[in-house]
Amino acid sequence: MSQYILEMVDVVKIFPGVKAVRGVTLKVKPGTVHGLMGENGAGKSTLMKCLIGIYEMTAGKIILNGNEVQIKDTISALSLGISMIHQELNVVTERSVAENIWLGREPLKNGFMVDHKKMKRNTLDLLKRLHMDINPDETMRNLTVAKTQMVEIAKAVSFNADIVIMDEPTSALTTTETQQLFRIIENLKKKGVTIIYISHKMDEIFQICDEITVLRDGEHVRSDSASNLNINKLISLMVGRELTEMFPKIDCEIGEPILKVENLSSGKDFSNISFELNRGEILGLAGLVGSGRTEIVETIFGLRPKTEGRVYINGEEVDIRGPYDALENGIALLTEDRKKTGIIPVLSVKDNTVISNLKRYVEGITLNHKKIKLDTEEYIKKLNVKTADLETAIQNLSGGNQQKVLVARALLTAPDILIVDEPTRGIDVGAKAEIHSLITKLAAQGKGVIMISSEMPEVLGMSDRILTMHEGKMTGIIDRHDANQEVVMKYISDGYKNKEENNE
């Protein structure tokens, strides 16, 4: 009997024109949490998709409990006890928790009718076993992201999976929710379940993982016990170089006020927000998910109607009714949800780059294609976007590179005010540092930047001032020199804890 529950040996996966995985070996011990790390495009997800049968391996072997197995599709993976929780949750939002868990394998009575009673009973048993406090009859739509995540985990466990793969399970969770997830993972581990854990969050990895395997550019770099590694070592293994500074903030002169917001309100989402943004300044916008921070910038950008208040740019009141007006007034927005509101997946890198700026390429009635190409080339180079060519569809790029294209799109409009909402969510450390340095350079050029982020180190490291939000109300503006984790946390979670306890 092998000491490993799972061995993937010399796995190669070639896509037309791309060698995504080049001979990776992954060995996982039973009952451990095995971290799989690497930058975007390193081949983590591709490797896992080979394991659960979404992709067919070009070469290589999968050995389960010492026996070589053939995994042709997800069904055969599940029957072998391997299941995966994807980064994008796949739920049927209008159906109940129980129906989602047993989807496609509902317990039957009389051979063809769904046995709802039994389904509910099974669900209750399952949720109880996992210490999850969820009502089986609740419609999925009404659950928080964290609870939805838990339902997905329960579903994975319900297949009696020995190996559960989790792809960035915490990317949309708050700190409290993450800790809850970790308790569930500990629980699974005690029951002998093996977990392969993919994440970009370093502190999490060291909190939860027993062993870590690092991939880079489709190749295996190192596998080791977590106790032999630390964050800096891990980062240098992932990127193949030492990152000198994560938040390269340039101290620059704060200039004239450029944007002024007075008593801004939008329905129930937030009310009475007032602040000024100056040239050369990065204003951090901190708050928990649901505190109204995204809604504020959406209102300024015209995506959401304001019910009250005024917005001034360079001292003059403006009436912004849509993104078009906002761009005309020199405001650019990098949205939170890259896939839904950012990229246009089927279009080329070039088309995605210039879409906000087309007006400036119109000569007579035609577009100046030559200038479009030159400008795109310039920005792709400036932002170090990795793409085969400008005509490649943006959906074929990794998350970090997609984000850089969106940054290029915003910059090409030459904005005076740049609003970035979670600019580094789900992108790897290398790209993250590049985007941080870019934002701070833009501020140094005299632009005003508003930055929303859920990552405390990012907010603290980048902002000149931090505006804190709690449940739709502004709770303070903290100067860079007075800000630290505790202070900001206090401002954004005031009263939050009580409410959380009531919910439990």
Added chain:
Amino acid sequence: MNNIQEFLKIVSKNSIYIVLALLIIGITIVSPNFLSVANIINLFTTESLKGLLALGVAFCILSKGIDLSVGSIVALSAVVSASLIQDPSYSAQLFPGLDMPISIGVPVSVFAGVIAGTAFGVINGYLIAFTKIPPFIATLGSMVVARGLAMLYTNAYPVPMLKPEFKSIGQGAIFGIPNLLLILIVFAFIAWFLLNQTQFGKNVYAIGGNEVAAKVAGVKIKKNLVFIYTWSAFCAAVAGVLLASRTGSGIATLGVAYELDAIAAATIGGVSHSGGVGRIGGVIAGILILGVVNNGLLLLGVSPYIQQIVKGSIIVSAVVFDMRKHAKAA
């Protein structure tokens, strides 16, 4: 190795033209008459009107919409246009005694027909842009309403006996090339130009690719949607006037199910119903594939019922093939 890969890439990218070429070669071998000048001209003239519709509908599909009303718009434009250019010697003239001189009558009737049809596109566009109802529903409604208006306008009687000068538009030819074909070529060029050379075209692709993202990127969604449906109806209206001119009469039942042929041609030509993907070259190839199949089966003496079965199968296979291709690339 690289050369082979490069070659396969080119083949895969242009598979639609290769299919068309193979079809033509195949049919020519079985029925050498196919490549005769007369037959080719006949083929083009038969397909040119549906081709016009396809060029319009392709824009709607590209923006992730659809236009079901174009067949009815053909009828409405045909009867409006015909009613203004009837020969006064016809006893049952729709407007008894109406007899404009040719130099005024022809332009007026063409213009009126085009305006009547295009107006429906403007309505479609506003409905879709401002009420946010799905294009399928909006244009389904206009399809029924436009057909009803055409019936009401003519009392369901044909509007025949059109003046020869009007008929010569659709029946004439320049240097042996039928006017209808020339007009199709001009419209194909305009469609290509709009899509590839103008800001409007880029916006159409962006709206189809991801409407929310396009909006955030500053694309004026409503304005562009109105343009898209207006263009589609304009193409249909021109086709309607030409059809009246070619057949020498305006009938309220003209163009029934034309919208389906137009959608089929665009679809076969690789215009994706998920939006954002498609080329005018493909649409033209799609039109020709349908035309060549129709014409070829006719030459071979195959029953028209079998022709329909073949056509339906081609539509489905084309989409299956196309999706496979894209699934592999992803």
